[in-house]
Amino acid sequence: MTVLSQLDQLVATCHWIGAKGWAPATGGNMSVRQDDRHCLLSESGKDKGSLTSDDFIQVEIASNHVPSGRKPSAETGLHTLIYRLFPQTGAVLHTHTVNSTVLSRVEKGNALILQGYEMQKTLAGQHSHLDSVAIPLFDNDQDINALAQRLEAFHQHTPLRYGFLLRGHGLTCWGKDVAEAQRHLEGLEFLFLCEMQRRLLEAK
Template sequence: MTEYPQLSALLAACHWIGEKGWCPATGGNMSLRLDEQQCLVTESGKDKGSLSEQDFLLVEMAANHVPSGRTPSAETGLHTLIYRLYPQVGAILHTHSVNATVLSRVEKSQALVLQGFEMQKTLSGQSSHLDSVSIPIFDNDQDIPALAARVAAFAEVTPLQYGFLVRGHGLYCWGTQVAQARRHLEGLEFLFQCELQRRLLEAK
């Protein structure tokens, strides 16, 4: 698959994510847009820290069809939804970090609002700690088409920007290219850690 630009960058990002412990066991899934019709999605049951090019499967986005017949991530439908909604999105990273998972449960509202942190500027379009960043939270569901439908309904009213949380599950984030998706992931993870620590200290 070396003919696909950006795949080596995505592999490097996956290995980095594995080293961070943000995708324990075989959790998480990653993808890369190829064009308007196709993307690459990680195969189900693979350790994200030791992926190879062969662990990415070609998926036809309109119907989530995999020509190879192999089994992609169970959450492929969320990846293809984001690609269909936002043509500018080039890569998606879905992780299961402790901070994202815990915060998504501690926060009882429908969004995690971050404000006052300088590192908000790691997110495209953010220029000041005085602004607020709202990360939507969707209740978890093993029925991925149903979850995707709820995400799509939300996006019709309020466009998604950097990503969203699934309650008790983890974070989906993206970017125009792998480098931007990786920056958004690292920035959000730092912000999640700060926010969780802030709440723990204020609760004492």
């Protein structure tokens, strides 16, 4: 599939995300790999529900350099880190949903553990509800370079898969292409909703 068609798919996914209210105001950021050296990343300050292909900016993966001089998302360094860590990654999605944001604050451990849900099988490589899926959880940081360094250090001893949560911030997830990244996002959000409801019911 060509980069252009992947970008068109990403624009459609952004509109889908916007319609669901998963990137309110100008929150969130999305990207697609252009080639081995570049990705195309959503421009800062744009409503994700109305993005066009012209709202994506070329960024050098190795250096975060933007040849055009335009302003990509403030979290560019997290996208490029994922593309460097996982050369097979074709798209990255970052959303600000209520469930991911609240769960990231309620969970005090260093990961949100999901277990017992059939929908875990929406995640690549997951085959049974009996398995457990750990979504790593990191403290938020306005210093994106420092945050990227913490993520990379974590990955050295506990490989990242599917995505991660930032406390009080939201979910970042990825996939081999736009379709898989969208499936991971939708599956994880369903699982987060189930986990939120389970915790609320058990607290009564």
